[in-house]
Amino acid sequence: MKTSALVLPAVVILGAFFVVPLIWVVILSFLGAGPTGEVQHAFTLGNYVRFLTDSYYVNDLLLRTIRLAAIATVFSVVIGYLGAFVIARAAPTTQTWMILLVMLPLWVNLVVRTLSLMVVLGRNGPVNQILVGLGITARPLPLLYNETAVVIGMVQVAVPFVVLSVFGVLQAIPRQLEQAAMTVGATPLAAFRRVTLPLSVPGILAGSVLAFGINVESFVVPILLGGGRVRFMSVAAYETATVSNNLPFAATIGVILLIVTMVMLGVYQWAVRSAGRPATAIQAA
Amino acid sequence: MGQISVNRVSKSWGSFVALDSIDLDVREGEFLSVLGPSGCGKSTLLRIIAGLEAPSGGEIHLAGRNVTRDPVWKRRIGFVFQNFALWPHLSVFRNVSMGLELRRTPAAELRKRVNDALAMVQLEALADRLPSQLSGGQQQRVALARAIVLKPEVLLLDEPLSALDKNLRQDMQVELKTLQQTLGLTTVFVTHDQEEALSLSDRVVVMNKGVIEQLDTPDAIYNRPVSEYVARFVGEAFFFRGRVEERGATQGMRLAEDMVIPVEGAGQRAGRDGVAFVRPEWVTLDTPQPHGDVELPRGVVDRLMFFGQSSDYLVTLGNRQMRVKRRPDAPKFRAGDTVILRCQARLLPNAASAP
Numbered sequence: 001m002k003t004s005a006l007v008l009p010a011v012v013i014l015g016a017f018f019v020v021p022l023i024w025v026v027i028l029s030f031l032g033a034g035p036t037g038e039v040q041h042a043f044t045l046g047n048y049v050r051f052l053t054d055s056y057y058v059n060d061l062l063l064r065t066i067r068l069a070a071i072a073t074v075f076s077v078v079i080g081y082l083g084a085f086v087i088a089r090a091a092p093t094t095q096t097w098m099i100l101l102v103m104l105p106l107w108v109n110l111v112v113r114t115l116s117l118m119v120v121l122g123r124n125g126p127v128n129q130i131l132v133g134l135g136i137t138a139r140p141l142p143l144l145y146n147e148t149a150v151v152i153g154m155v156q157v158a159v160p161f162v163v164l165s166v167f168g169v170l171q172a173i174p175r176q177l178e179q180a181a182m183t184v185g186a187t188p189l190a191a192f193r194r195v196t197l198p199l200s201v202p203g204i205l206a207g208s209v210l211a212f213g214i215n216v217e218s219f220v221v222p223i224l225l226g227g228g229r230v231r232f233m234s235v236a237a238y239e240t241a242t243v244s245n246n247l248p249f250a251a252t253i254g255v256i257l258l259i260v261t262m263v264m265l266g267v268y269q270w271a272v273r274s275a276g277r278p279a280t281a282i283q284a285a
Numbered sequence: 286m287g288q289i290s291v292n293r294v295s296k297s298w299g300s301f302v303a304l305d306s307i308d309l310d311v312r313e314g315e316f317l318s319v320l321g322p323s324g325c326g327k328s329t330l331l332r333i334i335a336g337l338e339a340p341s342g343g344e345i346h347l348a349g350r351n352v353t354r355d356p357v358w359k360r361r362i363g364f365v366f367q368n369f370a371l372w373p374h375l376s377v378f379r380n381v382s383m384g385l386e387l388r389r390t391p392a393a394e395l396r397k398r399v400n401d402a403l404a405m406v407q408l409e410a411l412a413d414r415l416p417s418q419l420s421g422g423q424q425q426r427v428a429l430a431r432a433i434v435l436k437p438e439v440l441l442l443d444e445p446l447s448a449l450d451k452n453l454r455q456d457m458q459v460e461l462k463t464l465q466q467t468l469g470l471t472t473v474f475v476t477h478d479q480e481e482a483l484s485l486s487d488r489v490v491v492m493n494k495g496v497i498e499q500l501d502t503p504d505a506i507y508n509r510p511v512s513e514y515v516a517r518f519v520g521e522a523f524f525f526r527g528r529v530e531e532r533g534a535t536q537g538m539r540l541a542e543d544m545v546i547p548v549e550g551a552g553q554r555a556g557r558d559g560v561a562f563v564r565p566e567w568v569t570l571d572t573p574q575p576h577g578d579v580e581l582p583r584g585v586v587d588r589l590m591f592f593g594q595s596s597d598y599l600v601t602l603g604n605r606q607m608r609v610k611r612r613p614d615a616p617k618f619r620a621g622d623t624v625i626l627r628c629q630a631r632l633l634p635n636a637a638s639a640p
Contacts, residue, residue, distance in 0.1 A: 174368075176370040177372055177373075179337055179366075179370070180366060180372070180431075181383065182337075182357045182358045183358075183364035183432075184383055184384030184387065184431065184432075184435060185358050185384050185387045185435070186358055186383070187358055194372075194383065199373070
């Protein structure tokens, strides 16, 4: 009785601000829209049929979003893992500072961060100046307003989350496990591959899901770095709702995006359960 | 040169000297214990022999080869960690087989050698388990099998039994010794448990603050320690300080005006101050006679402590308390009884350093 009374405020707040709007969005996605954008209160599957039968929506929007998010996730995980590994092997005092540095971008507004990335990637930005200056390319590379730019932007957003989730797992793996491998003849690289890497799989999984979830719902990054040329789900939903004034179809795009994320979470749960045995074994050892 | 040869090895971190020019030779097939309190440098020495730590100076030879510059994975060692350090994501079999996998051992030979090693520690039945599904003693055996399966030149054990409870530890001591003898493995065993060191070893090294205090057989370490530190660390000791004097053919130590205790020990040192010690089982308590033994030390029995297989008297001598093993054939004393001490104390050789 008392416990339920205590959780009541949380249930009310979560219900009012998350569950009810979500249910409303799902309902909305099954309604039609009039020519001037007014919502018609009659059940229809039309929005979904329109989305799933139009190759523009399926290939150019949904699959592009998933593809770019997935590519960015792979890069985020590789970069984030390396970062986490370096931090995990640093001296404790250095560690604190490095973690702080990783978290620093998270306190800067995303729009500001992305705009500064535009300066860096621009035609005359430092990246192109270095590339041209070193003679790696003859003329500046187009690093803005294309898919590459969007992927770079998403990696920039997701890496800190990967670092933090992998670092936590790496910290929990005793160094002695690697040393033990070296006593039976493993080089440091072999010891890493056979011991540390498999034991850090739970961190890699958690980091990838986080990175993919953040990337697939990117909004600021594709708008600014894509410059309107790179179509993206959340941007499309926003434009459908505001420019086209078609709320039901915007809701449909949102629900489909939600389903993609949920499926990913399901895959993650399954993967964690398969890889879960070593993870629990560490805690027991 | 022995199977393991440690040559003037030093290790320091900043101004802290963990090892100060250690020399040590371990003979082939020998079981050598390194005994000392935590922080004496014993684990550092072992890790340097293994290559897990680089020495600040000196050389390490294993089986006649200078391995000082060799990284740990090139030395042919078996190492058992204090907390076993088994790989939690691999089965018992894979834990043992990894070293062979790394050497690209053919599958049939690998399987045979792993199974042989597991059989040697009686774990064949549990080959498919994960380490987390094993008891502490079984994990210990896996760690041992992992170390011996590679037929190492030396076996290095870093307090391998300290994580086990007492009964299990005693069983494992026997098993470990049997295994070591069967395989004829040159073994260095680091421990802070003096009983373990004495019962298992051919020779014992007692370390103190980065230097070797004494290197000798367990019997010599226990009965003829070279210093107060060794006497105190290896078993229980009660110390007497006084002037050594000649008493006919024997020596005595005058503790006070009317108190002399018979002593033995290296060298003639009559007329000089010295330190002697007794162990609880060297002393016999006796009832004081009105006429004889006037000069023997006297004490008062505090109480009798019963341990089952044996019991100790706590005896107050002046303002100090000593422990004396009760002999079953001797008369029984009660708290408050005055007793005389019959014993022969042993003089420590380096009396000069005694306070």
